[in-house]
Amino acid sequence: MSPPPAPLFDDAAVPLPLLRQRAFNQRWAEQPEGVIPLTAADPDFPAAAVIREALVAHGREGVFSYGPPGGLPLFREAVARDLRQRRGAAVEPGGVMAVNSAAAGLALVARHWLQPGDEAIVWDPVDFLLPHVVRASGGVPVLWSIERHGPLDLEALERLITPRTRLLCLCNPHNPLGRCFSRQELESLGRLCLARGLRVLSDEVWSDIVYPPAVFTSWLALEPSLAAIGAVVQGFSKGFALAGLRVGAVAMADPEALAALLAASDQPSTVDGVATLSQVAAAAACSPEGLAWLAAFLEHLGQRRDQTIDALRAIPGLRVSRPEATYVAFVGLPAGGEEPEALVERLRLAHGLALVPGSPRWFGPGGAGHVRLCFATSEAILAEGLRRFSAGMAAAQPGRGSSG
Ligand SMILES: Cc1ncc(COP(=O)(O)O)c(C=O)c1O
Structure with a gap:
C-alpha cells in the first residue's frame, strides 16, 4: 500500500531553504536570516503536483519551438473553458490571449x-500596478476613494x-481591502460606464481566492452590453503559486x-x-486536479484568515476587518501613532517581521495609516509572525502590554 499523500499545506x-534562494520581491530571499516576510502576496507553498508534472513532462520532450502570438491553443482553450x-463568462478561446503576467496584461x-x-x-487605495499602468501609458490616474465596507459612492464617481x-x-x-464586489455593484458601475462612454479594465487576478459565502462575479459574466465594454485580466500567481513563471491572460467577450x-x-x-x-x-492549473x-x-x-484576524483583533489599537477575498489583511494603525514606514522598519529590525507599509507608493494616498500583511503561509510561521507583530506593537505602547 502506498503511504497517504503528505498534507499539502x-x-x-x-x-524554507528553497524559498530563501528563490522567493524575491521583499520575501525570503531578500530578508536577513530570521526575518519572517509577510510581505508580497505570494504563497509559501510549492505549486500543485499536476502543474509540476506537466512542466517536467513537457521539458523532458525537449521541443521548445516558437508558440503562436496569442498563446498556445492548449492555453487559450483551457482559460476560456475555465x-x-x-x-x-461568455468567452471563446479566440477571446483569450496569453500575456507575460497579469501585470503585463x-x-x-x-x-x-x-x-x-x-x-x-x-x-x-488600490494595488500600485493600476495607477502605474495608467501613468506608463501616458494617462492620468484619477483617484476614487473606496472604503472597506459599505456602498460604492457612485455620485463621487460621476463627479470625477x-x-x-x-x-x-x-x-x-x-487588493488590499479584500472586498469582493456583488453583481449588483458591478452592474451599476457598468451602466454608468456605458452611459458615459467609458471602458472597463477589470483586474481579476485575485478571483481564485474568495471565501464563501462571498461570491465572485467576473466582468465577463455581466449582461452582453456591459461585458462588451470590458477587458478582464487573469493571473496564476495568486491562486496557483506561479508568480515566477510570469504568465497571465487577457480575456474579452468579443474575439x-x-x-x-x-x-x-x-x-x-x-x-x-x-x-x-x-x-x-x-493550462495544467485549469485542469480538474489543479x-x-x-x-x-x-x-x-x-x-x-481567521487566525490572522483573531490575533490582530487582540492587539490594542489596530483596526482590521475579515477579508472576503485575497490573502492579505489591511491593518489600520492606531491614530496618532507611528507612521507605517517607521513601524515596518522597527518591526523588521527589532522583531524579525517584514510587512508592507501603506505608503502612497504601494497603495496610493488612501493607504496612509495602514500596513498590509500576507497570510499565505503555514499556521506555525503565521503564528510566529503575528506574535512578533503583537510584541512590536506592545513595545511601542508602554504599559498597554502584549496580548498575542
Ligand atoms: C491586484 C493585482 N494585480 C496584479 C498583480 C500582478 O500579478 P502577476 O504577478 O501575475 O503579474 C497583483 C500582484 O500582487 C495584484 O495584487
Missing part, C-alpha cells in the same frame, strides 16, 4: 485604450468623470476586439510573448 510543506465553467490593455492625457479612474475620462480600472477582488489588442501588442513581432513552458503550467488543489489551498487560507 501543513507546517512541514513550506520549503472562465465559462467557473465564472459563467494590465499594461497592455491600458496602452491600447489610453492616449496621452486621457484620464482613467482608479480606486484609492470629465470629457477626458476613458477608462474605469477595477480590482475585483480588491475581434481581442484580436485588435493582440495585433497592437508586440507579441506578433516576437519582441514580447509568453514562454510556452509557462503556458503549459497555466482546481482540486486550489480548493484545498482555499480551505487552508480560510483558516489562516
Whole structure:
C-alpha cells in the first residue's frame, strides 16, 4: 500500500531553504536570516503536483519551438473553458490571449485604450500596478476613494468623470481591502460606464481566492452590453503559486476586439510573448486536479484568515476587518501613532517581521495609516509572525502590554 499523500499545506510543506534562494520581491530571499516576510502576496507553498508534472513532462520532450502570438491553443482553450465553467463568462478561446503576467496584461490593455492625457479612474487605495499602468501609458490616474465596507459612492464617481475620462480600472477582488464586489455593484458601475462612454479594465487576478459565502462575479459574466465594454485580466500567481513563471491572460467577450489588442501588442513581432513552458503550467492549473488543489489551498487560507484576524483583533489599537477575498489583511494603525514606514522598519529590525507599509507608493494616498500583511503561509510561521507583530506593537505602547 502506498503511504497517504503528505498534507499539502501543513507546517512541514513550506520549503524554507528553497524559498530563501528563490522567493524575491521583499520575501525570503531578500530578508536577513530570521526575518519572517509577510510581505508580497505570494504563497509559501510549492505549486500543485499536476502543474509540476506537466512542466517536467513537457521539458523532458525537449521541443521548445516558437508558440503562436496569442498563446498556445492548449492555453487559450483551457482559460476560456475555465472562465465559462467557473465564472459563467461568455468567452471563446479566440477571446483569450496569453500575456507575460497579469501585470503585463494590465499594461497592455491600458496602452491600447489610453492616449496621452486621457484620464482613467482608479480606486484609492488600490494595488500600485493600476495607477502605474495608467501613468506608463501616458494617462492620468484619477483617484476614487473606496472604503472597506459599505456602498460604492457612485455620485463621487460621476463627479470625477470629465470629457477626458476613458477608462474605469477595477480590482475585483480588491487588493488590499479584500472586498469582493456583488453583481449588483458591478452592474451599476457598468451602466454608468456605458452611459458615459467609458471602458472597463477589470483586474481579476485575485478571483481564485474568495471565501464563501462571498461570491465572485467576473466582468465577463455581466449582461452582453456591459461585458462588451470590458477587458478582464487573469493571473496564476495568486491562486496557483506561479508568480515566477510570469504568465497571465487577457480575456474579452468579443474575439475581434481581442484580436485588435493582440495585433497592437508586440507579441506578433516576437519582441514580447509568453514562454510556452509557462503556458503549459497555466493550462495544467485549469485542469480538474489543479482546481482540486486550489480548493484545498482555499480551505487552508480560510483558516489562516481567521487566525490572522483573531490575533490582530487582540492587539490594542489596530483596526482590521475579515477579508472576503485575497490573502492579505489591511491593518489600520492606531491614530496618532507611528507612521507605517517607521513601524515596518522597527518591526523588521527589532522583531524579525517584514510587512508592507501603506505608503502612497504601494497603495496610493488612501493607504496612509495602514500596513498590509500576507497570510499565505503555514499556521506555525503565521503564528510566529503575528506574535512578533503583537510584541512590536506592545513595545511601542508602554504599559498597554502584549496580548498575542
Ligand atoms: C491586484 C493585482 N494585480 C496584479 C498583480 C500582478 O500579478 P502577476 O504577478 O501575475 O503579474 C497583483 C500582484 O500582487 C495584484 O495584487
